[in-house]
Amino acid sequence: MSFFSRLFKSNAAGEENNYLPQGSYLNPYSTLGELDFHLISEGRHERLWDVLGAHIKRDADGSLIGTAFSVWAPNAQAVSLVGDHNFWDRNTHPMVRAGSTGIWEIFVADVGPNTCYKFAICTINGTWVDHADPMARATEHPPRTASVVTESNYNWNDSQWMEKRKSYQPWRSPVSVYEVHAGSWRPGLSYLQMADELVAYVLEQGFTHVEFLPITEHPYSPSWGYQVTSFFAPTSRFGSPDEFRFLVDALHQAGIGVILDWVPAHFPKDEWALAKFDGTALYEHADPRLGEHPDWGTLIFNFGRNEVRNFLVASALYWLEEFHIDGLRVDAVASMLYLDYSRKEGEWLPNKFGGRENLEAVQLLQEATSTAYKHHQGIMMIAEESTAWGGVTKETSSNGLGFGFKWNMGWMHDTLEYLQHEPIHRMFHHNEITFSILYAWSENFMLPLSHDEVVHGKGSLVNKFPGDRWQKLATLRALYGFMWAHPGKKLLFMGQEFAQNNEWNQEVGLQWYLTEFAEHNGVQKALADINMSYKGLPSMWEKDIFxxxxxxxxxxxxxxxxxxxxxxxxxxxxxxxxxxxxxxxxxxxxxxxxxxxxxxxxxxxxxxxxxxxxxxxxxxxxxxxxxxxxxxxxxxxxxxxxxxx
CATH class of the missing domain: 2.60.40.1180 (Golgi alpha-mannosidase II)
Structure with a gap:
């Protein structure tokens, strides 16, 4: 009998194990109880981050005892903990399978904060692969990919904001969102520096909320955060998790809400991350017609699996609970809802009724929105959904998806299309600027002028419009005045508030020097004044959805x-x-x-x-x-x- 066979034999039955290395313990500090195993198997564990991943244990006086590790890998032959503490040697700390749940555990004494680690997983075919922890709450700075043991010592100072949020009704309130890519707003800033500079700027410009492109850790910077590998860890590029908490806290104390982009639609194929996690298609569908995204080269979550839905719902709740986030904008919802999204005939599988609707994804979205609203009053769940799917902002009890708002992509496209015509030709396209009113109350809408409109050769907003320089700038100012008066909440991507000339490039950041020129500073002032007037006029927002x-x-x-x-x-x-x-x-x-x-x-x-x-x-x-x-x-x-x- 092999070493690993002897190690794992009969452990689930509670028999004594004599093969654990010195300094490792099986159950004394386990984070999992009988109820946890049951909830995980049912896909209903709403605080999954409390029981899986790495959890530091301390005694009564705060002294470090060690860290308990656990991971879900049901099809693995064996799992070992590797990291700084054991020189990345998989023979030193083999983990033990806990019952029939597919969860593996180990406790390692004296291991504490800032320890880098991974799980070495022996797959069905006997191959060993080192994977980052799916539940990691901190990570190494990319391009390094290890998970990092962490604990929070942060003391929040936003109790007034959080108490007020309980009675907040965003659909009857002013909502003006400044969309930010943290790495290129002002390149080089840390979370702590943003807590000074970004907060002051957003206050000056009069926005009510900041929306961050995905903060969740991602190894590939040009993905802007949309190819996530750590669904519970803020990116380490700008500081620690507690330093991100400090940024959120500072925004709250300034009266500014915080929205995060959240990406449950897909994940990258990096072998050290979620892909084929235990040697099988664990988080993704095994069939590429269901499990691979043809456009993005990524994998699609298996929304029909209880544990996977649990993982994603818990991720949403984690940001709302642990970081006091005020809303999640769910990316690429359309790609989740349709089985034939961006696929040709024969490249997709219909649902059990023969339709193109992804019923499992619908269930996931309904669970995520309803659970989020159940636990956190006053938040916003926002869908980036570009099709005519009905009931996106309808309650789940009425078979809707349960979102609070939906991005009005139709308004955005029609308005920009209209404004790209020469003024003399606009009379023939007048319906493009008025059509949105015909469906303005079919959903609870947010009007976006987002990052997607100023990348990939589309140019900046100001340069989409015809005419000389004065006319371009005037059109942009007029657009903002029209947009802020139109029914629906507002979102504007960074840089467009001062009429950035170039399209956005995350490698170089914004053209802040332009604000020293009167024409750009004028646009900036105009938008600030529009924001201030908008917030002071209930007529502009109280009855948005009526x-x-x-x-x-x-x-x-x-x-x-x-x-x-x-x-x-x-x-x-x-x-x-x-x-x-x-x-x-x-x-x-x-x-x-x-x-x-x-x-x-x-x-x-x-x-x-x-x-x-x-x-x-x-x-x-x-x-x-x-x-x-x-x-x-x-x-x-x-x-x-x-x-x-």
Whole structure:
């Protein structure tokens, strides 16, 4: 009988094991109990990170005892712990299989924080492969790939924010999101430095939330974080997990929410990570028609497996619980929902009813959203979903996916398509700028101008528009005024707030020097003022998800490239938005205002301080009983908001 055969024989029955190396213990400090095994097998362990992975044990006075390790690898012949502590020798610390669950355990004395480790797994065919811990809560700095033993000693200072969040209703609140790639916002900053510079900047610009492209550890930087290898570890590129907590805490104390991009759709094929973890397709589907993504060269999770769904739901909960995250934006939902996504005929398998819907992925998304909302009131679960799938933001009890918001990709594409036409041709495409209102309340929408629109040869936002330099900048300012008035929450990718010239390049960061030039600084000021006005006007957000919060005034002036509408608050207070997407000013434009009173401009993107032409309106009175129409000045390529005094 081999060494490993003798080691693992009868251990599940609790017989004494005489083959454990000195300093290693089987069960005294196990993180798993009978209930844990049951919940894991059912796929219902909502705090999976508490029982799997590496857990430091200390005695009553805080002195280190050692670390307990556990990993799920049901088809492995043997598993050993390797790392700094044993010179990466798989013969030193073999692990023991715990019952029939497929979980392997070991406790190693005197091993503590900052120890690098992996699990050496002997596959069915006898091959040994070293894998990072799927439940690792810290990692080595890429390109190194080991997991790191860690524990949190962080004391949070955001209790006021967290208490207030319990009663927060985001669909009835101002939500203006600044989308950030942490590595290229200002290259070289750590989490601690971001806690100073990013917080101050977001406050200055008036955004309500920051959304980070995936912070979860990823070895390949050009993936921007979307090829995740550690679903429970913040990337070590910018500091430790507790230093990331410090950043979140600083944002909260400044009154800024934090949203993370979360990627449950796929994972990379790196052999040291999740791929063929125990020598079999454990986390992924074995059949490539279900288990491989043809476009991205990645593997697709086996959403039908209890343990895999548990792993992903626990990952979502981990960020919300352990890092006080206020929302998760779920990436690539469309790729999860359709079995034939980006596949040709014969390259996919239908579901049990013969359809193209991925029923197991639907179940995973419903579990993730419902469980997240159950435990964390006031958060946002946001879907990046680009198809006509019905009920994305419908409650799971009504067979919806249960998200709080869905990115309105249709609005984004139609609006940018319209604005890329020469103004003289826009009259023939007026439906592109008005069509979104026809479905604006079919879901709870967020309007995105995201990173996807300024990469891969698409150029920056400002350079998508026709005309000379002044017209491009004016169009961008007008777009922001229109977007912030349109029903739906707002999201803007970093750099576009000051009209970055180049498309985004994560290798070089943003063109911050441009803000020293008046034309770019003007756009930056305009957006800051729009944000501040938006937050102060309940009409612009209280009734976002209700059709009676919106009323057309002018929807058919295609020849003038102009549209006007009213936004209403709960108390019936109106704000009128007028946008002129032509380069010609409209003097004495007839505008039918909804109520009598004195009206004034609250936003005008053509203001001289923004680099505009300075066509503005003085306050004016109107009596709708005697004169239905006011005569106003509408600047060229500009948006104006009017409020009643």
């Amino acid at each position: 059709a009676d919060g919106f009323q057309w005034i002018v929807g058919d002036d295609g020849a003038g490239n102009t549209l006007a509408f009213v936004r209403w608050s709960d108390k019936g207070i109106p704000v009128v938005c007028v946008t002129n997407f032509s380069p010609v000013p409209h003097e004495q434009y007839s505008l039918r205002l909804p109520v009598s009173g004195v009206w004034r401009e609250v936003v005008n993107t053509d203001d001289l301080k923004y680099g505009g032409s300075g066509i503005t309106n003085n306050s004016f009175a109107v009596d709708v009983d005697t004169n239905l129409y006011a005569k106003v000045r509408i600047p060229p390529l500009a948006t104006v908001w009017f409020e009643r005094v």
